[in-house]
Structure formats: structure tokens, C-alpha cells
Amino acid sequence: MIARxxxxxxxxRIRDYLRQKRxxxxxxxxxxxxxxxxSRITIPxxxxxxxxxxxxxxxxxEDKSDSPKMLTSPGGHAELYGWERIxxxxxxxxxxxxxxxxxxxxxxxxxxxxxxxxxxxxxPEWAEAFSEIxxxxxxxxxxxxxxxxxERVARLIPHSKIVRLPEEVGESGDVTDFFVxxxxxxxxxxxxxxxxxxxxxxxxxxxxSSQDYRxxxxxxxxxxxxxxxxxxxxxxxxYVPLRRxxxxxxxxxxxxxxxxxxxxxxxPQTQSFHCFGCSEHxxxxxxxxxxxxxxxxxxxxxxxxxxx
Ligand SMILES: [Zn+2]
Numbered sequence: 001m002i003a004r005x006x007x008x009x010x011x012x013r014i015r016d017y018l019r020q021k022r023x024x025x026x027x028x029x030x031x032x033x034x035x036x037x038x039s040r041i042t043i044p045x046x047x048x049x050x051x052x053x054x055x056x057x058x059x060x061x062e063d064k065s066d067s068p069k070m071l072t073s074p075g076g077h078a079e080l081y082g083w084e085r086i087x088x089x090x091x092x093x094x095x096x097x098x099x100x101x102x103x104x105x106x107x108x109x110x111x112x113x114x115x116x117x118x119x120x121x122x123x124p125e126w127a128e129a130f131s132e133i134x135x136x137x138x139x140x141x142x143x144x145x146x147x148x149x150x151e152r153v154a155r156l157i158p159h160s161k162i163v164r165l166p167e168e169v170g171e172s173g174d175v176t177d178f179f180v181x182x183x184x185x186x187x188x189x190x191x192x193x194x195x196x197x198x199x200x201x202x203x204x205x206x207x208x209s210s211q212d213y214r215x216x217x218x219x220x221x222x223x224x225x226x227x228x229x230x231x232x233x234x235x236x237x238x239y240v241p242l243r244r245x246x247x248x249x250x251x252x253x254x255x256x257x258x259x260x261x262x263x264x265x266x267x268p269q270t271q272s273f274h275c276f277g278c279s280e281h282x283x284x285x286x287x288x289x290x291x292x293x294x295x296x297x298x299x300x301x302x303x304x305x306x307x308x
Contacts, residue, residue, distance in 0.1 A: 001052065002052075003033045003035060003042065003044035003052060003055075004033060004035075005035070006033075006035025006036055006037050006042040006044075006055075007030070007033040007034065007035040007042075008035070009035060009036045009037075009038075010029070010034065010035050010036045011036055013062075014036055014041060014060075014061075015029060017061045018034060018041070020180075021061065021180060022100050022103070022104060022176060022180065023104040023107060023176055023179040023180040024100070024103045024104055024107050025107035027107075028103050028106050028107045029103075032044075032103060032106075034103075037055075037057070039060060039063075040057040040058060040059060040060060040071065041057065041058040041059075041060070042055045042056075042057060043055060043056040043057075043058065043081075043099050045076075045079050045081055045116055046083065046084070047079060047083065048080075048083045048087075050083070050084070053075070053076075053077075053079055054072060054073045054074070054075045054076040054077070054079075055072070055073040055076075056070060056071075056072060056073075056076075056081075056099050056116060057070065057071040057072065057073060058070055058099075058100070066251075066261060066262070066263060066276065068249065068265050068274070068276065069274075069276060070098075070099075071248065071249075072116070072248070072267075072269065072270065076116070076269065076270070077116075077117075077270075078115060078116060078117030078121045078123065078270065079115075079116045079117075080113055080114075080115060080116075080123075080126050080129075081099055081102060081113060081114050081115070081116050082102060082111075082112060082113030082114065083113075085111045085112070085113055086113065086129050086130065086133070088111075089132065089133070090111045090133060091133070091134055091135060092111060092133070092134070092135040092136075092137070092193075093111045093112065093113060093130070093133050093135070093136055093137070094110055094111065094112040094113075094137045094138075094139055094163070094193075095112070095113055095114065095115075095122075095130075095136065095137065095138045095139070095153055095157075095160070096112055096113075096114050096138075096139050096140065096174075096175050097114060097118070097119050097139075097140040097141050097146055097149065097174060097175075098114055098118075098174070099114055099116065100176055101114065101174055101175035101176055102114040104175055104176050104179050104180070105175060105189070108179070108185065108186030108189065109186055110186060110189065110190075117270050117272065118145075118149075118270070118272050118274070118281060118282070118283075119140055119141065119145045119146050119148070119149030119150075119281065119282060120145065120148070120149055120152075120272060120281075120282045120283035120285070120286055121270070121272070121283065122149070122152060122153045122156060123224075124156055124220045124221070124224075127153075127156035127157050130157045130160070131157075131159075135161075135193075136157050136159060136160040136161070137160065137161050137162075137163050137193055137196055138150045138153045138154055138157075138160050138161070138162050138163065139162075139163035139165065139175060139192075140153075140174075141172055141173070141174040141279075142165050142169055142170070142171065142172060142173045142174065143171060143172035143279060143280075144280075144286075144290070145280065145281050145282040145286055146172075146174075148282070148286055148289070148296070149282075150162055151199060154198070154199045155199065156220065159198075160198070161193075161196035161197055161198050162196055162197060162198070162199065163192050163193060163195075163196045164192065164195070164196070165177075165178055165192070166178075166182075166192075168182060169181075169182065172279045175189075222300075223285070223300065226300065226303040226304065226307060227271060227283060227284055227285065227303070228271075229303075229307045230284050230303055230306055230307065231268070232266060232267075232268060232271045232272070232273065232283070232284050232287070233250060233266055233268045235284055235287065235288075235306070236252070236266055236273065236287060239255055239291055240252040240253060240255050240264070242266060243262065248267060248268075248269055249265050249266060249267050249268070250265070250266050250268070251263075251264060251265050251266070252264045252266070254275040254277050254278060254280070255291060256275060256278055256280045256290060257275070257277055257278035257280075259275075259277050259278075263275055263276040263277035264276075264277070264280075271283055271284065273287060284303065285299045285300070285303070286299075288302055288303070
């Protein structure tokens with residue numbers, strides 16, 4: 001299997017980087033078959049039935065070019081990274097925002113999963129897989145996209161609780177910052193889990209009814225439909241000139257910060273964007289919200305108008 005081959009090729013300097021800068025332990029590096037394809041770190045993603053689906057490809061830490069931090073191999077799509085955890089019927093699980101964050105949590109014995117599609121992507125059919133897990137926690141990055149994303153997940157999984165990272169992780173700080181930069185341990189993270197709360201204003205019933213899922217799914221279906229009908233490349237090109245630089249992405253100067261070099265990347269395949277300068281990221285909806293200063297329902301209305 002190619003994933004194992006890449007894993008066997010993992011250079012020591014990359015293993016050191018994963019351990020020291022990403023807080024990922026050796027056993028987790030080996031168990032999850034992190035590898036090296038000659039230019040990028042390979043993270044194999046498996047589907048619900050355990051079959052290999054595609055690779056997430058993380059940038060070489062020594063690569064100083066403005067190439068994106070994370071790419072997806074051909075055939076990539078939004079998948080849940082960590083199905084084996086859910087299928088093992090755990091008492092507790094954490095949904096976090098990225099592959100490396102997931103592996104940092106796993107390295108501390110905390111069961112975790114993530115969407116491979118970023119903060120803005122979480123499929124309603126995945127949400128149902130969490131309905132039997134008693135304690136579901138959502139912990140996204142400490143920024144606007146992360147907060148929008150985690151609220152969306154919390155709506156989809158009505159008994160989940162939102163974990164707040166302490167302010168010291170800084171703006172757009174994440175799980176990895178908590179462990180690596182702040183030097184905190186797994187027990188300290190469990191302290192955050194104890195303080196986690198449900199979405200404000202949500203009915204406090206412990207378990208969701210099937211009707212909850214239907215209502216949320218119907219709304220989510222509309223959101224997903226609208227998102228799939230709008231081409232993110234076309235939408236963003238209305239605001240900033242885009243330049244296609246590869247098969248999988250195009251770049252622009254970021255409309256959200258003073259950007260001298262184009263550090264704003266649009267990924268038509270996953271219908272998402274990410275700025276490597278200011279960390280702003282998301283989908284068509286978060287782009288519109290930020291660009292036009294709209295609320296979520298207002299952005300939806302604009303999308304409906306675009307679609308006629
Ligand atoms: Zn930016």
C-alpha cells in the first residue's frame with residue numbers, strides 16, 4: 001500500500017518536526033502512517049469502511065515558498081478523519097478543526113476526529129454517527145471561521161458541547177498551540193472539557209430527538225445545495241482578481257488584510273479559501289459574511305439571489 005511506503009520513507013527531520021512542533025507522538029505517527037512523498041508530509045485518509053480514500057499533503061516545514069500549507073491528493077473530498085474512533089463506540093470524542101490537531105489530541109490519549117474539508121464543512125450524515133456517543137465535544141480554532149464552524153457542528157449534533165480554548169492561545173490559536181506553544185498536557189485539556197457548555201439558547205434536553213436531526217438536516221441540505229450551486233472561484237473573482245496557479249487552486253491578494261504577496265488561496269475542489277497571511281478561511285458563506293459584513297441568514301439570502 002502506498003501509504004505504508006510513504007510512511008517507511010518518513011525522514012528523521014520530519015519525524016522530529018511532527019514530534020516537536022506538532023506535538024504528535026511516535027506511536028501515533030506510526031499508527032496513523034504519517035509519511036513523506038518526497039516533497040510533502042502525507043496523511044492518509046480512510047473512509048467509513050476503512051478503505052484508503054486520499055492523502056492530505058502538508059507542506060514541508062523547510063519549504064519557504066508561498067505554496068499552501070495543506071493540499072489534497074487527487075480524488076480528495078470532504079471526509080471525516082477518524083472513522084475508526086467513532087465505530088469503536090467511545091464514551092467521549094472531540095471534534096477538532098484539522099488533521100494535525102486531531103493527531104495532537106490522540107497523542108494525549110484523547111479520541112478525536114476532524115473534517116478534512118476545514119472549519120466550514122461538516123456533513124449532516126456524519127452528525128448522525130455521533131448520536132450514540134454520550135460526550136461529544138467541539139473544539140475549533142479561536143477565530144471567526146472556527147467559531148462559525150463549531151456553532152454549525154453544535155447545531156448538527158444537539159447534545160455536543162463547545163470547548164473554549166483559554167485566551168492565552170491567542171487570536172486564531174488552536175489545539176496544537178495549547179499543547180505545543182503553551183506546553184499544556186492532556187489533563188489540562190480535560191479541564192477545558194469539564195468547563196465546556198452547549199450552544200447558548202439551545203434546548204437543554206440531553207439527547208436529540210430524530211425530529212431535531214430532520215429539522216437541522218433540512219436546513220443544512222438547503223445550505224449545502226446553495227453552496228454547491230455557487231462556484232466559489234466565480235464568487236470571489238467578483239471581489240478580487242484571481243490567478244490560477246495550479247490544477248487545484250488559485251491565488252489572490254487577500255481582501256481581508258494588507259497583502260503584498262498573494263497569500264489568499266481558493267480551492268475550487270473543496271469550495272473553500274484560506275489566507276496564509278491572516279489565517280482567514282472558510283467557504284462561500286463565510287467569505288460573503290466577512291466581505292459584505294453579513295450575518296449567516298443574510299449571506300444565505302444573497303446566495304439564494306445569486307442562484308435566482
Ligand atoms: Zn489575509
